[in-house]
Amino acid sequence: MRQLIGEAQGLRAEVVELRRSIHREPELGLDLPRTQARVLDALRGLPLEIRQGRRTTSITADLRGGGAGRTIILRADMDALPLQEDADVPFKSVVNGRMHACGHDAHTAMLVGAARLLAQHQAELRGTVRFMFQPGEEGYAGAQIMLEEGLLEPPSGGAAPSAAFALHATPRWASGTVLTRPGPVLASTDNFSIAIRGRGGHASAPHMAADPVPVACEVVMAIQTMVTRSVNIFAPGVVTVGKIQAGSAANIIPEVATLDGTVRTLSPATRSRVVEGLHRVAHGVADAHGLDAEVRVEPGYPVTVNDAEFARFVVEAGREALGPENCLEQPSPQMAGEDFAYVLEQIPGAMASLGTRPPGFDEGEAPNAHSNRYLLNEDAMVTGVAMYAAVALTYLR
Ligand SMILES: [Zn+2]
Numbered sequence: 001m002r003q004l005i006g007e008a009q010g011l012r013a014e015v016v017e018l019r020r021s022i023h024r025e026p027e028l029g030l031d032l033p034r035t036q037a038r039v040l041d042a043l044r045g046l047p048l049e050i051r052q053g054r055r056t057t058s059i060t061a062d063l064r065g066g067g068a069g070r071t072i073i074l075r076a077d078m079d080a081l082p083l084q085e086d087a088d089v090p091f092k093s094v095v096n097g098r099m100h101a102c103g104h105d106a107h108t109a110m111l112v113g114a115a116r117l118l119a120q121h122q123a124e125l126r127g128t129v130r131f132m133f134q135p136g137e138e139g140y141a142g143a144q145i146m147l148e149e150g151l152l153e154p155p156s157g158g159a160a161p162s163a164a165f166a167l168h169a170t171p172r173w174a175s176g177t178v179l180t181r182p183g184p185v186l187a188s189t190d191n192f193s194i195a196i197r198g199r200g201g202h203a204s205a206p207h208m209a210a211d212p213v214p215v216a217c218e219v220v221m222a223i224q225t226m227v228t229r230s231v232n233i234f235a236p237g238v239v240t241v242g243k244i245q246a247g248s249a250a251n252i253i254p255e256v257a258t259l260d261g262t263v264r265t266l267s268p269a270t271r272s273r274v275v276e277g278l279h280r281v282a283h284g285v286a287d288a289h290g291l292d293a294e295v296r297v298e299p300g301y302p303v304t305v306n307d308a309e310f311a312r313f314v315v316e317a318g319r320e321a322l323g324p325e326n327c328l329e330q331p332s333p334q335m336a337g338e339d340f341a342y343v344l345e346q347i348p349g350a351m352a353s354l355g356t357r358p359p360g361f362d363e364g365e366a367p368n369a370h371s372n373r374y375l376l377n378e379d380a381m382v383t384g385v386a387m388y389a390a391v392a393l394t395y396l397r
């Protein structure tokens with residue numbers, strides 16, 4: 001296993017080049033034709049059975065090993081974010097308002113590298129490696145569509161996938177480290193919108209209107225109290241109101257104030273408790289002031305839960321391939337979300353974090369994922385390629 005890092009190092013130049021070409025031309029959502037073409041081009045010549053998505057630009061590629069056995073899914077996501085890039089890199093996005101700020105360009109390139117590396121080990125594999133390249137991770141549930149289009153069907157003459165593994169880059173941890181943990185690793189992600197409806201009027205005579213602005217402010221504060229007072233701290237929940245909108249001028253009382261936010265939890269019980277609480281608090285506070293509230297909750301991704309046994313297996317495989325100091329138990333879950341959760345609801349598996357902190361930043365100081373200044377340490381991509389390969393080779397040994 002220790003030789004995998006050296007083999008991945010040999011692929012570094014082409015993997016980095018592929019990442020940069022995807023980075024330059026980010027695509028959004030479920031339709032990523034240029035990214036898909038680049039991946040297909042990079043996979044050409046490898047002994048893979050390739051299928052393209054029908055409703056999206058996904059790619060499924062099967063590598064059949066030299067012997068019969070199980071099937072494991074290795075997954076990368078390919079989509080970018082609607083964000084203007086302000087990072088100072090020579091391969092900066094050339095598309096206005098679009099940026100690979102979540103590392104999906106690197107995930108895609110690393111998985112292509114892993115396909116190349118594992119193809120060199122084809123004879124040793126007992127079973128099949130299924131490479132899953134998905135669009136639409138950033139809110140479009142692309143993984144769910146791949147499930148509907150047969151992601152878990154057995155490869156010809158093989159066994160249906162019985163495990164799935166994904167890596168996600170994070171600038172939070174040291175470059176070249178891999179971390180994962182059993183149980184919940186990422187949160188559920190429900191978005192909500194609350195409209196507080198009053199009656200518009202002159203700013204000098206609020207008694208002749210019904211002002212939604214102070215009521216909306218009170219709702220924001222009451223939500224935070226609701227979370228800290230009704231959620232068990234060991235089954236955490238986070239609610240953030242990220243957007244408040246009301247009014248058009250200083251001397252006008254508006255009719256409506258709207259609040260938009262997101263709910264993050266690590267368990268179905270906390271999730272339903274917080275969502276119920278949002279309805280109760282918004283209606284109760286509005287009612288107390290004689291106004292109306294309208295609450296809409298848009299259900300998002302479920303909690304991403306790692307299979308305990310498989311997560312331990314990943315840590316062991318990682319320690320063998322990368323050295324024990326580079327593969328660690330992740331100290332806690334993160335409250336970001338992932339549509340890989342849908343895959344892990346169907347079969348056991350795990351998602352791991354790949355540390356990609358750029359040089360010159362201390363822990364917690366590098367621009368985070370989804371930042372307009374997001375940077376990714378490309379040295380870590382060698383680790384990522386080796387890690388994908390180590391998990392598959394060990395699982396199919
Ligand atoms: Zn993201």
Ligand SMILES: [Zn+2]
Nearest residue numbers: 102104137168
């Ligand atoms: Zn992401």
